[in-house]
Amino acid sequence: MATMTSELLRPVHAAQALxxxxxxxxxxxHVPGFPGPAPSLALTQFGHGQSNPTYCIQASAPGGEARRYVLRKKPAGAILQSAHAVEREFQGITPDKRRNIYLAAAKTLAAIHKIDATAVGLQKYGKRDNYCKRQVDRWGKQYLHSTGEGKPAxxxxxxxLIDWLKENIPEEDSSTGLGTGLVHGDYRVDNLVFHPTEDRVIGVLDWELSTLGNQMCDVAYSCMPYIIDATLSENSSYGGFEHSGIPDGIPQLEEYLAVYCSMSARPWPAANWKFYIAFSLFRGASIYAGVYHRWTMGNASGGERARFAGKAANVMVDCAWHYINRENVLRAHPATGMHVLKAPRQGFHVEQEDSTLTNGQGKFVPSEKVMQLRQKIIKFMKDHIYPKEDELYKHAQSTSRWTIHPExxxxxxxxxxxxLWNLFIPLDSAARARKLLLEDQSHVSAGSSNDLLLGAGLTNLEYGYLCEIMGRSVxxxxxxxCGAPDTGNMExxxxxxxxxxxxxxxxxxxxxxxxxxxxxTEPQVASSDATNIECAISRQGDFYVxxxxKWWTSGAMDPRCKILILMGKTDFSAPRHKQQSxxxxxINTPGVQIKRPLLVFGFDDAPHGHAEITFDNVRVPVTNILLGEGRGFEIAQGRLGPGRLxxxxxxxxxxxxxMNMMVERALSRTAFGKKIAxxxxxxxxxxxxxxxxxxTRLLVLEAADQLDRHGNKKARGILAMAKVAAPNMALKVLDMAIQVHGAAGVSSDTVLSHLWATARTLRLADGPDEVHLGTIxxxxxxxxRM
Structure with a gap:
């Protein structure tokens, strides 16, 4: 799917040439800073939207950097007064506003659905019951009318699909109670009018398909951008936001649904969500089939896009079947922090509180899915990891410590x-990888499938409850x-x-x-300021040299380590934050030499270790650069946010x-005539x-929540707070535990000294306290000053 408007560019249509x-x-x-004199000009046109032609202008002066502008104009020829008033259109939209607009759309739909049709005189506007049954019959007949002998195949x-829909109409569709009422029929952001200065809806357009009926059809249809590319153009990838990655600011599908359910007092729709999405795609396919039929007869009104409507119809059908065949499409309960009212009807479920974490409702109440994963990890740790710790420690201190213990x-x-594999991978990254990484999608998690490479589809907040358990053992x-630095590098x-x-x-x-x-990190400079880095990356033909x-290159000592992500300078003359790449x-490239393992308070952390490495005329292909020259800081910010968390x-x-070890010790040891406790x-x-x-736990969970909702940049303040608070808190608690254990606490007979050493390094790793305090x-x- 085109998640950026620039992906919709095409050559300028001959009839709309400038x-x-x-x-x-x-x-x-008239344009400040426009390149000149005699700039070169390249014009392309945006393919989506037919009312007002929209162009991309790329202009550059001789020897200068190209600049891009967007031009939107009224169509040529005579037009009605006040029509095509491009001066009234939004000039652009920020991620925050985009988020607010989508959530306002969900709230407005909820408000429409809460209207008492009888109270406003619309009790005879349509039949409430069997809406889906009638719609499947009607649009199925429309499709048959538009295809067949002498028509498109x-x-x-x-x-x-028609047969499947008829066999799977939800039982609730035959009801006239909760969930039935006023249905818009074409509810989407395109049909909403927003306040010129406030992020709220002031008008809803295109009521031609409105009636009374099953309101969840409206909800599913409004979610189509998450499922399929709205443009369905010839060169489209067809996948929606869940496939290609959600654009900045747009909420996750489940957050959008949770807002709707909360505002409308409707139950969470997981039980029949496949049907409603498949129904929306089916209806769209029937409409496209009709458009294509009219195009073949020469009377379509859709212009050039109508030529692809037949293919688009089949794509929507394929998408519907793909969705139906997915193992999971919507979690059984809304995610943590999303409050949905309990349904009075049988067959729907709401999130239940977990007494092991909280005695009441709250912002940070894990979902049932997360709690199940958490319990599995706790059991796995108890059954398999804690019993093997001594054996793994002994191996790490032996002469074979730089080899991998078979266990x-x-x-x-x-x-x-x-x-319990790769649980750290965020939902948006997993979605992004669907197209680029695993084309057959058989390895991609649909949300909670177990044997998949891309995790369980968790948010950062959800992963926090699980990552904490993992932190109990080194x-x-x-x-x-889910260990560093692999998690950050995979991200x-x-x-x-x-x-x-x-x-x-x-x-x-x-x-x-x-x-x-x-x-x-480099030994010669203060690497907490990444602009100090001296490692040089110079282009020589098809290679970088x-x-x-470097030192403190964690993981490089591991015999399984095959790849390094290195940060260095490609242009020492560029602006300070554009020099790094x-x-x-x-790691086996000639010129890469591991000099020695470095010790952390005496721990070498074998077998992965922390290496000092020299790079002496190391030649790597130019294709090894990440994102492009000068983008190192940009990557670092994206990597370090989740990594720090x-x-x-x-x-x-x-x-x-x-804490647990401290309490156990205090309850079992006697000093001066009574238990330490x-x-x-x-x-x-x-x-x-x-x-x-x-x-600190609440601060970290809040940071995770803000990272999910606002991204790295907006959450950088609370991420910095968490990064300062967590190691200092852990050091205090572990120091107390060591003190209670006495001499045993500083020995290798307990894990406390190793846990303490690791915590102390994290006041330095991924930025020292001073850097984060400065950010705050x-x-x-x-x-x-605001």
């Missing part, structure tokens, strides 16, 4: 079987293929890698067959394990630790 000389004169006189899958690979295979994250490849890069490196990382390293020294380096989540888990000083310190832990302070000062 006088380029006149256009240049006008632009030079009938598509057998469409005939099969680790066995545990990874078991985690895959249990469906061995657990890699067992679930980089998912978001920014080319198809070839993904096939070569991402797939084996997702499968757990290889591991990776991230090479950024890399020279520099990221590039993929095969994962560290914080794991620190919560480490602190929880410290009975000493007032211990009780006071224990209570303070619990308070700080819970405060700057945002506070900006707010004060």
């Amino acid at each position: 006088d380029e000389a006149a256009l240049l004169r006008y632009a030079a006189a 009938r598509y057998q899958k469409m005939l099969d 680790e690979e066995n545990l990874k295979a078991l985690a895959k079987e249990e469906g 061995w657990a994250p890699q067992i679930f293929n 980089v490849l998912l978001r920014y890698g080319t198809k070839e890069q993904q096939k070569q490196w991402l797939v084996p990382l997702l499968e757990g067959k290889i591991r990776s390293g991230f090479a950024m 890399i020279n520099g020294r 990221m590039i993929l380096v095969d 994962h560290h914080c989540m794991r620190l919560i888990g480490a602190a929880e394990r410290g 009975q000493h007032g000083s211990f009780q006071s310190d224990l209570a303070k630790c619990r308070i700080e832990l819970e405060q 302070a700057k945002l506070e000062l900006q707010r004060a």
Whole structure:
């Protein structure tokens, strides 16, 4: 699907060609900063929308950088007064406004559906019951009328779809109660009028198909952009937002639905959602078939697009069958934080609270799906990881420590079987990978399938409840293929890698067959300021040549490490934040030399370790660059947001394990005539630790929620707060646990010293406290000036 309007560009239609000389004169006189003198000009046209021709102008002065502009004009010829008033149109829309508009659309639809048709005199506007049954019959007949002998050929899958719909009409369709009422029939953002300055709907257009009936049909139809490309043009990829990635600002489908359900007091529609989506696609296919039939007869009103309507009809049918055959399309309950009212009707389910986490409703109440995964991880840790920790530690301290313990690979295979693999992958990244990575889609999670490479379709918030459990053992994250730096590197490849890069490196990382390293920090400079980086990446023909020294390259010592993501400078003369680039380096490339493993408070963290590496005239293909030259900071911001959050989540888990060990020790050991747990000083310190832990957990969950809803940039302040708070809290709790254990706490007989060492490094890794405190302070000062 075209998620950016630039993807809709095509050559200018002959009937809508412009006088380029006149256009240049006008632009030079009226557009500030327009390139000149004598700029070169390239014109293309946007393909979607027929009312007002819209063009892309690319202009560049000789030797200068090209600039792009959008021109929207009234159509040529005589037009009605006040028609095609392009001056009234929006000049653009920010992600925040886009989000508000979609949510306003959901709320407006809910308001329409809550209208009492009888009270406003519309009780005879249509029959409430059997709406879907009548619609399937009507549009099925329309399709048969538009196809067949002497007409465009009938598509057998469409005939099969009609039969499937007739056999699967929801029981609720025969009701005249809840969920029936006023139906718009063509409810979509295109048919809404928004307030000129406020993000609210002030008008709903095109009521030609309105009647009384099953209102969930309206809801499903309004969700079509998530399912299928609205343009359905000849060169379209046809997939909707769930396939191609949701544009900035647009809420997730489930959030949109949750807002509607909450505002309309309707139950969560998971039980029959496949039917309603398939029905919407079927109706669209029938309409397109009619358009194409009229085009073949020479009387279609759709212009050039009508020529592709026959193909579009079949695409919609194929999409419907693909949706029907998916294992999961909508989770059984709304996601955490999405409050949907309990339905009074049998067959619908709402999210239930979990007494192990909370005694009441709240913003951070995990869904049933998340709770099931959480319990599975807790059981897996108890049954398989904790019992193997001593064995894994002994191996990591032996002469064979730079080899992989066979039990680790066995545990990874078991985690895959249990469906606990790659849970860190965000829902949007998994959706993005559907097209680019796994074309047959058989490996892609539909939401909760177990044996799939792309995780369980979780949000960052949902993953937080699971990542915390993994943080209770230093061995657990890699067992679930959720360990750093692999998670961040996989996210980089998912978001920014080319198809070839993904096939070569991402797939084996997702499968757990290889591991990776991230090479950024350098010994000669203060690397917390990435503009200081000195590693040089210079272009020489079809290769980049890399020279520099990196250290603390975590994961590089692992014998399974095959790929490094390296940050260096491609242009030392560019603006400070455009000098850096990221590039993929095969660790076996000539010139890559691992100098030594580095110790963290005496721990070498074998077998993955932290390496010092030199790059001496390392030549890698130009195709290894990520996103393009000068885009390193942009990638880093996208990588570090979720990565920092994962560290914080794991620190919560480490602190929880410290709390548990501390309490067990205090209840079992006697000092000065009574149990340690009975000493007032211990009780006071224990209570303070619990308070700080819970405060930090809520901060981390809020950061995850904001990251999901607003993205890295908007959430950077609270992400910085979490990154400062989590390691400092964990250090305090673990230090207290060590103190209660006495000498045993600093020995290798418990995990406490290793957990403490890891927590201490995280006051430095992914940015030291001082950097994050600076970010927080700057945002506070900006707010004060507003």
